[in-house]
Amino acid sequence: MATQSSSRGFLDILSLLFTALTGLYLLIGGAWLLSLGGSAYYVVAGVALLGVTWLLYRRRPGALALYALVLVGTAIWSLFESGPDFWALAPRSGVLVIFGVWLLLVSLRHAPRNKLDIGWLLGALLIWAGVLVHASFNDPQTVDGSLAAATATPAGNENANANADAIAPSEWPAYGRTQEGTRYSPLRQITPENVKNLRVAWIFRTGDMKGPNDPGEITDEVTPIKIGDLLYLCSPHQILFALDAKTGTLKWKFDPQLKTDPTFQHVTCRGVSYLDLAPTAAPAPADAACTRRIYLPVNNGHLYALDALTGERCADFANRGDLDLQPGMPVTNQSRNMYMPTSPPVVTDRVIVVAGSVEDNYSTREPSGVIRGYDVRTGAFLWAFDPGAKDPNRVPGPGEHYSWNSPNSWAPSAYDKTLDIVYVPMGVGTPDIWGGNRTPEQERYASGLLALHASTGKLAWFYQTVHHDLWDMDLPSQPTLVDIPDKNGNIVPVVYVPTKTGNLFVLDRRTGALVVPAPEKPVPQGAAPGDRVSPTQPFSELTYRPTKLLTDADMWGATMYDQLMCRIIFHQLRYEGTFTPPSIQGTLVFPGNLGMFEWGGLAVDTDRKIAIANPISLPFVSRLVPRGPDNPAEPKPGTKSGGSELGLQTQYGTPFGVTLNPFLSPLGLPCRQPAWGYISAIDLRTHQIVWKKRIGTTRDSAPVPLPFKVGMPMLGGPIVTGGGVAFIGATADNYLRAFDVKDGAQLWEARLPAGGQATPMSYSAGGKQYVVIAAGGHGSFGTKLGDYVIAYALP
Secondary structure, three states, X not given: OHHHHHHHHHHHHHHHHHHHHHHHHHHHHHHHHHHOOOOOHHHHHHHHHHHHHHHHHXXXXXXXXXXXXXXXXXXXXXXXXXXXXXXXXXXXXXXXXXXXXXXXXXXXXXXXXXXXXXXXXXXXXXXXXXXXXHHHHOOOOOEOOOOOOOOOOOOOOOOOOOOOOOOOOOOEOOOOOOOOOOOEEOOOOOOOOOHHHOEEEEEEEXXXXXXXXXXXXXXXXOOOEEEOOEEEEEOOOOOEEEEEOOOOOEEEEEOOOOOOOOOOOOEOOOOOEEEEOHHHOOOOOOOOOOOEEEEEEEOOOEEEEEEOOOOOEOOOOOEOOEEEOOOOOOOOOOHHHHEEOOOOOEEOOOEEEEOOEEOOOOEOOOOOOOEEEEEOOOOOEEEEEOXXXXXXXXXXXXXXXXXXXXXXXXXXXXXXXXXXXXXXXXXXXXXXXXXXXXOHHHHHOOOEEEEEEOOOOOEEEEEEOOOOOOOOOOOOOOOEEEEEEOOOOOEEEEEEEEOOOOEEEEEEOOOOOEOOOOOEEEOOOOXXXXXXXXXXXXXXXXXXXXXXXXXXXXXXXXXXXXXHHHHHHHHHOEXXXXXXXXXXXXXXXXXXXXXXXXXXXXXXEOOOOEEEEOOEOOOEEEEEEEOEOOEOOOOXXXXXXXXXOOEEEOOEOOOEEEEEEEOEOOOOOEOEOOOOEEEEEEEOOOOEEEEEEEOOOOOOOOOOOOOOOOOOOEOOOEEEEOOOEEEEOOEOOOEEEEEEOOOOOEEEEEEOOOOOOOOOEEEEEOOEEEEEEEEOOEOOOOOOOOOEEEEEEOO
């Protein structure tokens, strides 16, 4: 009996400690929050829990009943704040409900175990059980809808876009399958009915892993291309591999011998480009050297042309197959790793159109974002468009160079062969987060869609999606070209422009005129000293952006404790909605710098006229840092660039550095409640969002590998197939998934051996349809690194 009494006493002490410490925490933290203008709930709950503590300590009746009242009050408050959203309710209820069960089971000696007391507590727990069960089956963030049944494509017309090249259904010859960026394979062997039977067909390992001199931002983002019997892909260090499409067997590889160091901001390769010169030049034997070419961009500012059959360098292209993109760049001691082509170039029958990434936020003396055209056969320079120059087409003479820090384009471009226009997604001229010293020329073609005549580099038109961008709202992904019917049944050639803000701009690709309205609306004002803010910004009526301002009710955490801290931090930041200016106080940027859309882009079924999108929803915090001893205005002699896109960014040459980080709790979890990632479908005939579902679990992010389907952040994009199945990796858990395009139902998933932050592709070989994804992970995203390329097929 003595042992039993001692044990019960110990449990009593634990109960008292919980209610006392939790009550004090909520009271003190709640008072702090209330003083900042936040919810009064925590103060009330803290006082009530201290009352429970007193009743338990004094062994007075009513302790369980008062605790039951806390539970019921919390339920009412939680439903008022968040509605029946399970993952919003979980941190508000979790600790309190678990402790309520504890109280019920332990039956504290200091609280009389009368039926009424226990009944109150049991009733409160049953209320919470009902609320959570209902919320688990009724997600208010889900859009449940269904697309109309597919219209069969006439035989022999697998590509519905009038502008599309005659590509065999079995092929995937460009990054987006076509240079229109649709990511649509017309293959129909894999269907919603049989996709569950997909199995691994082959695995190839590149052997290219993170090295000791690599930066943290090493990523495997490649989408392979497939021409004939071969698959072509590049690894993070831009090693090019040619594989047998049926077996994954290596045929040849080419290593450009990239020499990296930690100052590289990126080490990545999203893909390569292909051209068959035979139809575009004088007749040549089919097996003539370099008739079929692969163009490989390399992060040190070079572009290689290689024989697609052998991997040998094309002797008649530039310097034995090596085109140096550095000439004409402003001279800096960092230029070799500050200008980085990371995406495959557009290749027409005459011109290679090359753009590249410029390091973010290092200084006002960085390379130009110039876009250039080169001859596809010889590599000879043809034209330039320097977005920061007074005359963008002027070519620098001897002793001259392209303009410093002109806006750059790091994402893949799209190409309309009929119009001979290349659509270039433009970023902001770095430094990104303070723009008081930008010239009118640096602003003119920043953060928008630039349409150039591919043969000449002359401007066709430009549409700006963000004015005077202070938030790093680059256009982050390849535009998508589609022909859609208007309300009168006329076919309109449009371009869809996904943006980090969540807006999807829809423009007539002939003129740049808006097809879906995007009115200018007032935005928050009050720039940092020396800067300015645009009074308005365009807001497309086709959008995934948040329709309501964030409040402290949207804050989240694993428990009520870190949720309270997130609410306090939220109120300490400046936030007045989208486009709140950067500040020394710290600004909540939502949608965040990562964007609602990133480089994965859209996948468009051009037959059904539907788009599959995977928007994400993760706020960031930017904080301007005044100059001081640890943040000088100019780099010290010998200083090298920083490499990372997170943490302190120097912005030399401006009055401020800036810190950029995700908006996280003290436990390292997002402070905004999930979902953080969705997969969704848009009917392109009506431009309505038809369905939207959470995608991704916590399995590879949480300390305990439990697969809670909260909706995870993503990097990478979807593809869609003629069989009515969409495929996507991208999520922060290591899976490739398949969805029914009709209603968004998940049909299949496969566990990947590393992060799948890449866009998959699909092709057929030997009468069998394959789906391929690179699973190599993403350094700064925190997924497991690897070197896998995996193909799936039906048995």
